[in-house]
Amino acid sequence: MGDKSYYCDYCCCFLKNDVNVRKTHNSGLVHNMAKLRYMRRFEDPRKVLEQEAIKEPCMRYLNGKYCKFDLMCKFTHFNEAQLEHLRKMVKRLEKAQTSKVIDKRKKHNKIILPWYKSGEKNNKIINHKRLPESLQPINFDRINDEFLKLEWG
Template sequence: MGGRSYYCDYCCCFIKNDVNVRKTHNSGLIHKMTKLRYMRRFEDPKKVLEEESKKEPCTRFLNGKYCKFDLMCNSTHFNEQQLKQLRKIVEAQERTQSLKTTTTARDDNSVKLPWQRFHNKNNIKKFKIKRLPESLKPINFNRMRNDCPNVEWG
């Protein structure tokens, strides 16, 4: 096999780097199902829970047999324990969203990050940098004159 091969990230396989071969592979059922399974990881858990709780269980899949419809099955492939875990994930996600909305609804006394504290130039002048090392502090020429009064430049 000469030349470079094309690697399909979804199927984890190498194929010949030819346009027609790649098109045939990408239009194949195995590739589509693998891609769908991969993209399903990034779906909203709330949406998945709503869809799967409406369906009745797939008897073939839950009995340990092979379901030829896979992700296109009209029945759910989640057992009760998996649905409970999914509910917990959705509840936790809703709690964090409610916390975010309450923190954004706070008044100006809320905690602000350093770059959010100053909105105008007057406040920036009042801010003094105390914890920086000497090399990062702004140059103070008056202090230099006091430390070395007899030094001449040039």
């Protein structure tokens, strides 16, 4: 049997590399708490906020007392400052995502807007102006430019 010890990433501790020791450790509360906490670091803050904001505060924990339920407690262990921090994180996330969406929309509109919005009014103007050139292939770029000038000066 190798004497090499087993390192638990969640608990940051060394264990005897023995199947039974590891089994006992992995089913232990300490290990599961550590694991939960570890996973939570990679969780979406929105999800965490959603879960924690609806809970009543855990009076025991927030008063500095030991709560054996830890992250599995049905009351929240987040104090106001921590919740506030979470909210800020969520806001920042949403802002970043919204601006991305707007960017996309802008690009999209730039391409489709002249055609999408070329209602009768604009078509008439374009057709009228283009009448003598009606046999020529339509120059899309020129129409776009003119349309943009017409709409926004």
